[in-house]
Amino acid sequence: MARRKAQPAKQDPGPEHRFFNRDESWLRFNARVLEEAADPTNPLLERVKFLSITASNLDEFVEVRVASILQRIEDGFTVPAEMDDDGLSEQARLDALADQLHRFVHAQYDCWTRDLLPALAAQKIEVLGWQDLDAPSQEAAETYYRNEVDPLLTPVTIDPSHPFPRVLNKALCLALLLRRKRGKANSLGVITVPRSLNRMVPLPGPAGAVRFVPLHEVIEAHAPRLFPGYQILSCSPFRVTRNSNLYLQEEESRSLLESVREELHNRRKGDVVRLEIESGADEALLEDLRMNFDLDRWQIFRTDGQVNLTRIADLYSAVDRPDLKFPKFQPREFAFSRDSSGAPLNIFETLRGHDILLHHPFDSYSTVEKFMEAAAHDPQVVSIKQTLYRTSSNSPLFHALLEAAPTTDVTVVVELMARFDEDSNIRWARSLEDAGVQVYHGLIGHKTHAKLALLVRRDPDGAIRRYAHLGTGNYNSVTARFYTDISFLTANPAITAAVSRVFNYLTAQAEQQSYRPLLVSPITLARDLLDLIAREAEHARNGRPARIIAKMNALLDGKTVTALYEASQAGVEIDLIVRGMCSLRPGVRGLSERIRVRSIVGRFLEHSRIFFFANGSDVAVGSPGDTSEVFCGSADWMPRNLYDRCEAVFPVVASALRSRLRNEILETYLQDSVKARLLQPSGEYIRVPRQQPAIEAQARFMALVTDPNAAQPLAPTAETASAGKAEQATSPSKPRTPRRRVKTQ
CATH class of the missing domain: 3.30.870.10 (Endonuclease Chain A)
Structure with missing residues (x-):
């Protein structure tokens, strides 16, 4: 059935800016991961792992993105490198980003100290400080220190003959403010915590309990033995994050492999971008570190708890509690075809x-x-x-x-x-x-x-x-x-x-004009993608069915976003499933009112890229007469993927496989009402209202593996139904289980 020909939308002034800032969008993604750590409906040790993931994500963000901005400011650039229309200078953007980073770190430690540590203790999984250990636990820690830790330690005192050691990127260290017992001047001491050891030391505890003490606390308790002749005035764990970008002059390199090897060595010595230190650190000690690393105040991040939350993931593997983890999942093995005698084909x-x-x-x-x-x-x-x-x-x-x-x-x-x-x-x-x-x-x-x-x-x-x-x-x-x-x-x-x-x-480098049926960057993909979007817009203008469903990790390319805006204004219904950064502002009248953006964060990392274009088809995908197209591939819709990488996007032609991609996989993601969040015109992500029956995409896919008949086929969502969900999302219904909102901005 032909649709009513779309009428040109009345133009509204719209929001002040047409594009979201990529760094703020990334922080919102990490906040969604943090929400999973705070969500009591997730198994407890999985929540610990989610929190660890947020810390690992933040490490990479700081050593790459924040480092890049600092480098550009140092090199004299004032205009941001990426597409944006907020008019901010690099320095103004850095100032805003610094505030958001501090808020996010506060939210991380709030989750750890207020939520996870008490919940672990309630399950008899104790993470204790040295001063909280009983005699048997301290004795076990003493034995562990003597046999495993002490041989690996190298204490350093900073003086004219012993310069400040080269602290490795993301290595946990102890900083000590020292004074000779026969002197008056203070000096600085440093101990690097061995990376080869687990950060959580298991100890004996009461029956049925699992007890740990952080490794740095064990070392700190034994610090007087490492600095005889000194009085330890204060001691604090700290960690620095360095610039980890590679700066290669490839055209001048005889061997790319050797150039990368050399730059990897230099990466370990990159400029310090961030200093993490416990909130109770002595001010004199903190100032010594700040001056040594040449940092501004905003680059110091005080932690309300142990430094380096990435290593709390050690708890996940150390604690044998299947009841506090996701149930084990066995994937489906592919059934190969058989010949006429029933023997499997190769x-x-x-x-x-x-x-x-x-x-x-x-x-x-x-x-x-x-x-x-x-x-x-x-x-x-x-x-x-x-x-x-x-x-x-x-x-x-x-x-x-x-x-x-x-x-x-x-x-x-x-x-x-x-x-x-x-x-x-x-x-x-x-x-x-x-x-x-x-x-x-x-x-x-x-x-x-x-x-x-x-x-x-x-x-x-x-x-x-x-x-x-x-x-x-x-x-x-x-x-x-x-x-x-x-x-x-x-x-x-x-x-x-x-x-x-x-x-x-x-x-x-045998470049050709076309790689059809593949879409290949940096040669054809960007142009082909814009052509596919424009074709949907033309279908809409002529009253034919027009729809785009695209699943990816990130959407940042300005030309692609602009093309999607134009398609929306032409009448194309667009559903985007974007796990991470998204610069497109959806749901704005006259600009993007037919575009809906959702993000799904769950047990598995959403990494697949699937792109559906209705192409004027008014019949079910995979049925006779269907003209829709479905593509998959390695490329997100980002400038680096479209212009600076070699990527390959491929069509899936077989009717049954196209139907599976559209009607089973994409449709399930569109109907997720448990792990999905909808992006609002303001930039906020809010949970999709819980539907009945509730659908969690990843759980449904697992159920289909164990019993393909367990779940009824989903009825395809109509464009108006999707739009209705977006409108409802502005006032979401209360989830069945209360979830604490994680605020980072």
């Missing part, structure tokens, strides 16, 4: 019959591993090509490449500059080269972020065929267990030929 025979779509972690990643292992062991496979952005130690995929190298032509494009994985990627590159693999490092100036594997095989019928894996996630079997991603395996000649052309581009 993966190549299966792919010649149909494509395979996997939704991780609900579908086991083992199918991807079997694909690569089959390539390594099959003598009919004559060539293997693969990109590696991030991988894991002892990865089956990595070992499959090593095994195949002696007998097969193996080519691997390793991205050396995958942030914080550069060191491990250098090791993988060296190991692969030693095994006889042809290793390339991609294109100068463009990270290789595409997730591609291509096999060439001589099949039993004598034909040479290509088989490919394309994905949204990294070739990492560890993260595949807790990241949601899409894997696509195919023998489709058009797609596999396009994958081959992408590899030629990566190894020889």
Whole structure:
């Protein structure tokens, strides 16, 4: 049925700014993770893990984003580097950001001290200070210190012959204000807490209880032994975060690998961006540290509790309490096709019959591993090509490449500059080269972020065929267990030929005008994306069905956001599922009133990218006559993905697989009323009103694995129903279980 032709929307002045600031948007994302830590409906130890994740996220934000702003100010830039229309200078933006960061840290420690520590104690999981330990616990801690800790310590006293030590990035240290027992002048002492030891030391406790003391408290209690002849006036743990950006002059480098190696060494010595120290630290001690690290006052973050909340994750692995964790989940194994006799076909025979779509972690990643292992062991496979952005130690995929190298032509494009994985990627590159693999490092100036594997095989019928894996996630079997991603395996000649052309581009810079049916950045993806959005707008103007549903990690590209605004004004209904940063301001009359943005934060990290375009189709997705298009890929809608990286976005053509992506996966996310938050025109995220029956997307996907018939199919949401939800969200109903609002701004 044709729709009523959309009429031009009446233009409103709209908000003062059309775009949200990316850094503020990121802080709101981390606040949503913090809400999960504060949410009593989550298992207690999972809440501890969520809080640890917020601290790890904040570390990366400070050492990359805040460091970048400081660097630009130091270099004399006044206008922000990224798209924004708030008119603020770099310094004004930094001032506002600093205030928000301090508020967020306060909220983190409020959650730890007011919520989690008492809740842990109620479950007989005690985190105690040294002064709170009874005699048996102190004796056990003494033994642990003597055997495990003391041999690793190097106390330093700062004097003319002993300069301040080079404190490593994010290393926990103790600062001590010292005075010689026979002198009057104060001096500074430093002890680095060994990184190789767990931050929580287990101790004996009452029956049924689990007891810990923080490692730094054990060291502090024994500090007088490390500084004989000194009186310890005060002692406080501290931690510095350094600038961790890499500054490479690639064009002048003879070897990118050697340049990255050198810069990694320099990263450990980057300028200090942040000092974390316990709130009770002595002012004289604090001033000594501030002057030594050359910091402004705003760069000092006082913590109401132990410094470095990332390491409270040690509690999760140390405490054997399944009742306080998410139930274990076993993913679904893919069922390969069978021949007429009932025998299972191998993966190549299966792919010649149909494509395979996997939704991780609900579908086991083992199918991807079997694909690569089959390539390594099959003598009919004559060539293997693969990109590696991030991988894991002892990865089956990595070992499959090593095994195949002696007998097969193996080519691997390793991205050396995958942030914080550069060191491990250098090791993988060296190991692969030693095994006889042809290793390339991609294109100068463009990270290789595409997730591609291509096999060439001589099949039993004598034909040479290509088989490919394309994905949204990294070739990492560890993260595949807790990241949601899409894997696509195919023998489709058009797609596999396009994958081959992408590899030629990566190894020889053999650039082509088109990589269809793939959308490839930095060459075609940005233009193709704008064309797809414009096509939906044209359908709407002509009264045809027009809808966009896009799931991604971040939406920051100004041209793309502007195109979405124009499509909304033309009459296109747009639902965006954006986990993290989003610069688009939804729901503004005359600008974006047909756009809804939701974020889902749950047990698994939402990492898949799925893009649906109705393309004028007025029939169900996957049914005869359906003209809609569905794409998946490695790229978010960010400038770096569209213009500065090599990315690959691929179409899913098979009707059944397109239907699964649209009607099962995307539809479930759109109807989540438990973990979803809706972005408001003000920039605030509020929870979707709880529906009956309540739908939690990730829980539903797990239920479908254990029993595909357990859940009734969801009725597709109409655009008006989605719009209604957005309007209702401005006054959300009260959740079944009270949840404390985490305020960070």
